[in-house]
Amino acid sequence: MRFKLKVWRQKNPKTKGKLVEYQATNVSPNTSFLEMLDVVNEGLIAKGEEPIAFDSDCREGICGTCSLTINGEAHGPDHPGAACEVYMRRFKDGATIIVEPFRAKPFPLIKDLVVDRSALDRIVQAGGFVAARAGSAPEANATLVPKQDADRAMEAAACIGCGACAAACPNASAMLFTAAKVSHLAFLPQGQPERTSRVLKMVTAMDAEGFGNCTNTYECEAVCPAQISASYIAKLNREYAVASFRRKAGE
Amino acid sequence: MIGNLDARTPHGPLAQKWTNHKDHARLVAPNNRRKFEIIVVGSGLAGGSAAATLGELGYNVKCFCYQDSPRRAHSIAAQGGINAAKNYQNDGDSVFRLFYDTIKGGDFRAREANVYRLAEVSNLIIDQCVEQGVPFAREYSGLLANRSFGGAQVSRTFYARGQTGQQLLLGAYQALCRQIAAGTVKMFPQTEMLDLVLVDGHAKGIITRSLVTGKIEAHAGDAVVLATGGYGNVFYLSTNARGCNVTATYRAYKKGALFANPCFTQIHPTCIPVSGENQSKLTLMSESLRNDGRVWVPKQAGDQRPPAQIPETERDYYLERKYPSFGNLAPRDISSRAAKEVCDEGRGVGESGRGVYLDFADAIARLGESTIRERYGNLFHIYEKITGENAYRRPMRIYPAVHYTMGGLWVDYNLMSNVPGLHVIGEANFSDHGANRLGASALMQGLADGYFVLPYTLPAYLAPQIGKRPSVDRPEFREAEDDVRARTGKMLAINGTRSVDSFHRELGLLLWDKCGMARNADGLREALARIPQLREEFWRDVRVLGEGEALNQSLERAGRVADFLEFAELMCTDALSRDESCGGHFREEHQTPDGEALRDDENFADVFAWEYQGNGSVAAPKLHREQLVFETVQLTQRSYK
Missing domain, CATH: 3.10.20.30 (Beta-grasp domain)
Structure with missing residues (x-):
């Protein structure tokens, strides 16, 4: 050829x-x-x-x-x-x-074709983790995780962090990336204690990096190599809204 | 040859060694930890978990990786799973059994105490990863699921679809991110270590080059931890990521660290066969597929019929035939050699004749396609992308490929090399897998070293070192920096006629041929004669365009290939000196009547650790030996029949 x-x-x-x-x-x-x-x-x-x-x-x-x-x-x-x-x-x-x-x-x-995607790392640094100190974890089977939750967490966690979602989006939005990480941890019991602060911090970091907002064009979902569904963006919005109310209510 | 290297293995019964050692190990108090600066090179499972854990403990950590994000380290590509001795399946597993399987799997060429410790901490790793939010596969009960892997008769492998390495690495990466945000870890992505700096014989710093700006910089620390992975890319084609290289460990070797068992390389049995000469890397199909796939070739040499037209009676399920008790889950070295054997007999399949079938028809009939899709969907998807074939409909074609390197820098029980202060963890060290690594134990070792071993053993070195971190203004740093600059400049100045890749490819083919799945003395001597010529040609005729003070991918590769061209000679020297077969090191002169590896425990039950002799003399390194002491296990002819 x-x-x-x-x-x-x-x-x-x-x-x-x-x-x-x-x-x-x-x-x-x-x-x-x-x-x-x-x-x-x-x-x-x-x-x-x-x-x-x-x-x-x-x-x-x-x-x-x-x-x-x-x-x-x-x-x-x-x-x-x-x-x-x-x-x-x-x-x-x-x-x-x-x-x-x-x-x-x-x-x-x-x-040439090489770009700097460190902005994605900074979104995770803002709160995309569970603060689990090495050595302090309880026995792994002590907390049951329904298979359905574990599967959904895995679907979101499959994100490879390439940034195609932002590159494909007319608004350069990284919401699919952020949604994937927020959802992955929100589905799991281990992610609950920091659930509120995590989403607020990650979304703030995402905005500070200059990524745009989602206007439902679904280009991100179409190009995502890990097949992350755009419905996770709805989940992110929900998580964010709930967290904001909680924060305002002084929780 | 120099006699017994001391591994400083603790005394006492095997099961008590680690506990006793921890009980009496030196500590660094919390208020003193912040006075230390630890350099961690590499951000994969070993480096990422070590940097995060040391940061969490209160040390200041500088972590370096060549990738643009620590999350992209090559651990991410591990597919199948991670072993642990939880015995959740109630099938007779235990710490001892995991230890024994690993020692036996390594063909009795690993250190008992290290392997036992690995099995012991394996359970903590699963606890830790679950707590971090690693989405391991689960049963409908909500409990963790397991699957089987090669070389074991119990089901002890934890997994996250076919992306276990990715999920474990993201766990470590997220822990690392937390420390970066907290300020305890300073991350240097796209920064490659090009030399180790010794001050008064201790490892106290590194020289790096920024891959973005080309800036060459010196970094001082109280200790240096190398977690830079394996050297499989010396073969050019391997399942490793394109950037994986030997430079950090080889540079440390040239500064006096001993390189142990460099000829112990793992050829993984289930990879997608090579097609075409422009291929840049090989892709693994996880060993977990052998849980449900059956390996076969036609009985008749030269049978060109499509697989579906070959009747059951004319198929040779050779692994099931030769190893009835382990069947398709025979260990990697054995399965690889068996594949080579049937292809050498002319029974290989596919265009090149270098391939065997991995067939899921029975499993699909038994379990249904949706179950197989759930278990291995992403692997079938990758397979279809690469080959254009649907493995739900026709069997996969697979062939062995270079995958992992058991050899690495020599370390003692504390994971410290013979150079004080230089610690080596994960695939970069040699310590736990002997002459063959079992599936799902690389992830286990990387995380064991980073989360649960190094944080306990590093203080033994650090405690008396307080206040001894040198300034980067010392002449040792200046000299090392000048050396790096000169070498980079030299490569850019040659302006010859051949590209870096062409040298790498030629070296790789030579090694695959002479130092691959099977080796013999004549072939190794031929390789040892050819490598120096190739190296000389490289330094005379390589063409590296562009400049040093900018992103220059040819220059990056040139530096790595230059080191591979020296390292290859060390590897072949080791393979020639180890005049026995063991694990992945198969010397054709030494085999049992039915073609299995024939060990020589009398003369070779030890670690070969090579010392660089200086003055650029690549050819004649000095051999040190560490005699392996087996107090618990009995050395036997490994049998999986």
């Missing part, structure tokens, strides 16, 4: 970036998208041109490092899945493919 690529190249945040055209030839349909970029990079190195910088690590869709917008879609056409799980057999031979970074104001660009 062969493809015409238009790839976003930008030396650093201070310079202007642009789409640059490259040819990818002799591509096997069983090559992954990132491996196709590896091959293009090998070609660039041979010509003495600096290779395209892009993020990836596990290359099996779990670490959340890769962050490409392919033909305008966060993580490309093969949902659900991360960019590293897209295979060239998904594209038509001869197609033109546009490759851009995840774009959202809270994700400043570092170089």
Whole structure:
């Protein structure tokens, strides 16, 4: 197969970036998208041109490092899945493919296709945890967790923290990300003591990072590699509303 | 060769050692802890849990990782589960049995006391993780669920779908986030350790390079903890993340830390087979699949029929045939070699002929597709993404791939290397898995070290070190910084003709061929002759474009590959010196009549720990041996038949 690529190249945040055209030839349909970029990079190195910088690590869709917008879609056409799980057999031979970074104001660009997503870490640091001191935990089976709750917690906890939700959202909202973490812990008995403060702190941090609000376009759900349902955003709103009332009531 | 290295294992009966040791270990008082600064390199299960726990105890911690977030460390990719001796299934499990299975699984090449301690703290880990909100699988009763894993006849593995590593890591990451917010841990993401700094023979700091700005910096601490994972990527293709590397541990080795058993590498039996030459990594299909999947190949060599057209009588369920009592759950080294064997006989499946079937048809008929989907849905999904095949309809094709490295820096019972102050935890050390790791015990070891061992053993080193943290202005730091700068500059200046990846790929193929699932003296000698040539070529002809003071992914990889090119030689030297077979180290010269690994306990029941000889002489490291003392278990020919 062969493809015409238009790839976003930008030396650093201070310079202007642009789409640059490259040819990818002799591509096997069983090559992954990132491996196709590896091959293009090998070609660039041979010509003495600096290779395209892009993020990836596990290359099996779990670490959340890769962050490409392919033909305008966060993580490309093969949902659900991360960019590293897209295979060239998904594209038509001869197609033109546009490759851009995840774009959202809270994700400043570092170089080419690499962006800084540390804003997501700061949302978790604000309260996305259970303050369980090592060594103080009770016997694991002492607290029963109904299977249904454990399953729902797991569904939310599956978030890989890639940031595609914010990149796909017209408002650059990270509500799906925040909702996933808040819901995961809210479903479990262990998450109850800090339930009120957690959601308030995380939402405050999310707003402070400059992420926008949800206006129900569901782009986040459509691109989420972990298939987190947008209904968790409703759960987040509920959690937030209840917590705010509790706070106001002086609880 | 130098005689017995002292592991400083406590005296007393096996089951009492850890308790006694803790009872008499030195402590650092709460008001003194904040006077110490601990450097933790790596933020996976071991590093993340250690940094969080030490921060919680009141130490000041600086934690470094190359990823852009500590949550992305490669522990996240572990799928199947974590072992613990809870005996919730009432099937005869105990701390002793978990200990015994692990020692036996490691083919009697691990230290008894360490492994016993690991089994002992395993239960605390489950308690801790549940309390953090790790959503382990549960029964309808609300109690925790278990499944079986290779090398055990009890069901002791706790799991969170096929994403156990992810969920455990998120637990540790969230604990770490809490400490970052509290100010006890300072996190340095996208920062790679490029050298260790010794002051008066003690590990007192590191040199790092920011992967974003290229800035090279010195950091001083009272102790250094390496939790930088394994070196499986020396093979180029492995199930490790692309960034996993040997640099931190290899740099420490070059500063005097002993590297133990580097030839002990684990080839995991169930990975998606290689397809095409541009493949950049291999993907594991969790061992847990072998709970319900049956492994087979056609009886007839060269049988090209699609699997559905091969009748039952013409299939060879070779694991069930050869190992009736463990069947498809035979340990990893044994299952891998069995797969290689049938493929060598020409019975392999798939385009390349390097593959075997993992078939779920029986399980689906017995349990229904929805149960199988619930258990392994995400794995089937990954499989379909990569191969384009639906494993609910046709059997998966799998083949062994490099997955884990049991070797690592040598540590004593306190997890301290021979360099005072340098502690090594998780996959980066060598201590618990012997010559073969059993499934679901890597997560156990990482978290054991970080939550429940290091926090107890670190004070033994720290207590007398109060007030001894050096300033980064000392010449030792300046020199190390200059070395790092010079090396980086040199790589950028070569401007040769070959890319970094092309060297890495060539090295990987060579090692897979000569130092992979089976090794022999001739092959290892060939590799030992070729590696120095390849290294020389690298330093003459590599092409690294761009600049040092910016994000430069070629430069990052070049540094890692340069270290792999030296480390590979150490690995082959170790494999050649260990003139026996054990676990994953299969020397073709040493096998039983039916092709199993044949140990030589008389001469090799010990740890090989290698000392760098300085002056760039990669080839002739000095061998130290730690004799393994077995007070409790009897060494037997490992049998899973």
